[in-house]
Amino acid sequence: MAVPKRKMSRSNTRHRRAQWKASTPQLTPVTIDGVTHRVPQRLVRAFERGLLRPDG
DSSP: OOOOOSOOOOOHHHHHHHHHHOOOOOOOEETTTTEHHHHHHHHGGHHTTSSSSOOO
């Protein structure tokens, strides 16, 4: 793992952290028991197999 050789200034640390943005997951419609639910795309297989159940 990369380790910094010097202390980073507070300004640079905050500027670097500001670049990370969370994005909303892309929702995909999935039909379970005749009802269509919108679930995150990476979890579609789990819902289809019955490992996860949609709330509501």
